[in-house]
Structures are given as structure tokens and as C-alpha cells.
Amino acid sequence: MCLGVPGKVVEINGKSATVDFWGVRRQVWLDVVDEPVAVGDYVLNHVGYAIRRIPDSEIGETLALYEELIKASEQDDLMAADVRAEIAATQEREDA
């Protein structure tokens, strides 16, 4: 699972953040990411942890790339399955 998955930070809750993945809101941990993360930022996540804040200039291209990957998901695509597993690695929100 080298891929990770990008999502948009919609709320910061201490050591974790609520992140939107194409309409699905989940919790990711902020222990590992090496830059301050704010609401509205995009982060790249791996096994439930944000590992990188995506610079603003790269958001569009990064999202487009993943949307291409996920579009293939009906065809039992291995990369799309890896991306879905990355989303599954995030936590259900406790208030959800």
C-alpha cells in the first residue's frame, strides 16, 4: 500500500481530524504529519494516519489522479481496491 489516499480536513479535534473523502467523513490521526494542519487543508493518509499535508499547488492534480483511480473501481481494479482499503483504515467518527 504505497498509494495512500487524499482527503480534505473539515474539523480538527486535538490529535485527530475529521477528513472528507469524496463525501464520506472519517477520523484520521495527526501524530505523524510534519506540518501544522488546518481546516480546509488536504492531507495524504496511510493506514489511518495523515502522513503529509498536500501543498495547495498540488491539490488539483493529486485529486484528479485519485479520481481516475477510483473510477476504475467497478472493474475489480487492484489500485482502486488499495485506495478503498486506505479509506477503511480511517476511524468512524465517534459522534457519527
Place this chain on the structure above:
Amino acid sequence: MLEGGSADAVRELKFRDPARARAMVDALTRLTVDIGRAPVSVMHVCGSHEQAIAKFGLRAVFPRALNVIMGPGCPVCITDTPEVDEGVVLARQGVHIATYGDMVRVPGTALSLADAQAEGAKIHVIYSAAQAVDLARSIRDDVVFFATGFETTAVATAAIVLNGVPDNFSILSAHKYIPPVMEIVAEMPQTRVEGFLAAGHAATITGWGVFEPFVARHKLPVVVAGFEPLDILAGLVKLLELIRDHTPQVSNMFPRCVTREGNLRAQDQLWKVFRPTGGRWRGIAHVPNGNLRLRDEFAHLDARRRFTIDLTSLWDYAPPLLAQSCICGDIMAGISSPSDCTLFGQECSPEKPVGACMVSSEGACRIWHQYGGHPDLRGVA
């Protein structure tokens, strides 16, 4: 679709532009002619790279002189049988085992974790280390997190340890560290690898500087590349240029994700919790500093110290007959391809995998089974 102006980039499809792809394939052809040797073998060490190469049929458009090999880049695949056996033995002792999905189906000497589960063992598939901790908090029984994956994934294991875990939680670490295995593969006479394509996202954590000592020792170039078709083609063009010019250096072709120093906060957590130690990788044999073990400060969380893991009960088992024909080890080492295996697509399939390389979505056999590995489409492309 997420907000953020992605629609424009989709329209441009910068990373799927056929004209740019053709130009890069032409460049690869010119470069192999310049180099004047055949084959020129280069290795990548990333399941996602292989997925993209196979899915988009890139080997069909590579020049014949260029041989792009998948090395030990699948964490599930390189987890060797004795480590699976440790998990199986623990599970049969009655502890709960939490592990990443693909590990459940990897064959051990006698049983896989899925086989043990069918016999009544308590096996839990998790997607994140944090979910393993949640499981331990929700029950009183012992929970062992059978932790697999490269340094990128080991970072998450380190983070849960540093956050504190409940008393009934321990870790069976099968985490692996990529840079040391490149040293081994670079020295293998069978493969004669002339350069490496390194995985962009793994280098997000380690930084591309991690490859500099390797390059200095082995005089082989390393190019960090992303996993889209054009990222890979651009990475290969750069790699062949460095080979042609006899310029062993690290080149970062994935600057949108990777810096020289990487994620220092993540590295700090990783090395606080783990230390590198020698260990077996499937097909590669012993890799000095290739395994990640818990440091002494965290010995109380080490399942190998907390439990007696007696593998002698498995000594009476011969590997099943089919498994004796499995060449997963040679495929991991880059010596063989899935199509060299007599079981591939016959006795061995994703539904009934004989070896680890057919289990994981990052395994060469699973990927070639899905997409084909070396399509002959030269006329079409």
C-alpha cells in the same frame, strides 16, 4: 468529486497524455541504443509501480532491450513462512490475532491464519494499527497485532506504541525496511540490476536522501518516481540517462510528494520504537538490518517476549506438494517472472493462492493474473 479544482486537471489528464507517453517511449528507445547493451535491467520495489506497469501494459511499449523487473516490493509477499507460522501458533494458543487483510491468506508451513480461523482461532482483519488497539480495549483477552509492512506502515505502529496501549496488547513485528534489501539485490549476480526505481510514497516518509549511502556504495543510480504511467515512464527515462552517462546518483522525479529529508517527525517516531535487525525475507534469505524489531524500552509489548511461541509443532509438516513448486521466492528476488511458474493461473489463482505473491494486491503474480504482465501488443501501441 472533492472540491479543489480537480475538474481542470482531469480534463488535461497530464498523467495520461498519450503524446507525452509516446515521446517518453521514444526517448527510452534512443537511450537503450545509446547504452548499447541488452538487456538493460532495472528494478522497481513497489507493488503500486507494478500495478500501473501491468494495468497500462507498459512492458508492451518498452524497447526490447529494456527489462523492468519487480523486486521485493510487496510487504505481504516478503513476509517469510516462519513469521506466518509464529502468528498461526499464537492464534492456536487462543490469543486474538489482529492483522492486515492480505496476511490472513498467506500460507504458513502447515496453515494460514485463515486456516487457523476455520479451526476456531480468533483472527481479526484490521486496516489500521489503531483499530488493533481499539480491539484490545474492547475485550479482556490478549490481542497480538501481527504487524506487517514496510517503513511507511511501521510508522503507524510506532505511533500507537508511543500513544500508549492497554496491558492486553502486544506486537508481533514483521515490519521490513527497504533500503537494506536493495543492497542485497544489487549484489545478486542473477539479476544484474543496473538501477533502481524507488517508490514515491514510501520516500514521502524516509526522504530521497535515504538512498544516497546505497548509491555511494554500489555506484548504481536510484530514481524516485510516482505511480502514474507518465510518472513511471519519466522515471525510467531519467534512470536510463543516468545509466548511459555513468552518473550514479539519486534523482527525485516525484517532487510533489518527496523531499530530501522526508517526514522527520515520522522518522523520529519510527526509530524511537523500532531498531533494525537482520532477518529472513522470502526469496532473499537473510537481510542484514532488513527487519524492524521493537526496541528494548518496548520489550514488554513484544509478543515474542510475552508468549512462548513454539514452532516445533509444525516440524512434522512437509509443505504441501503444490507449495514445493511455487517460485514466489525467485519472483521476489527478481530472478523469475510469474509466467515462469508452472502453477501460475492453473493450480494457483487469486481464489486459491499457493504462494504469497498471488495473495496480495501488491504481489507480482496477483497483478499479472489481473492485468497480464508482459502483453505482446507491439502492433497495437
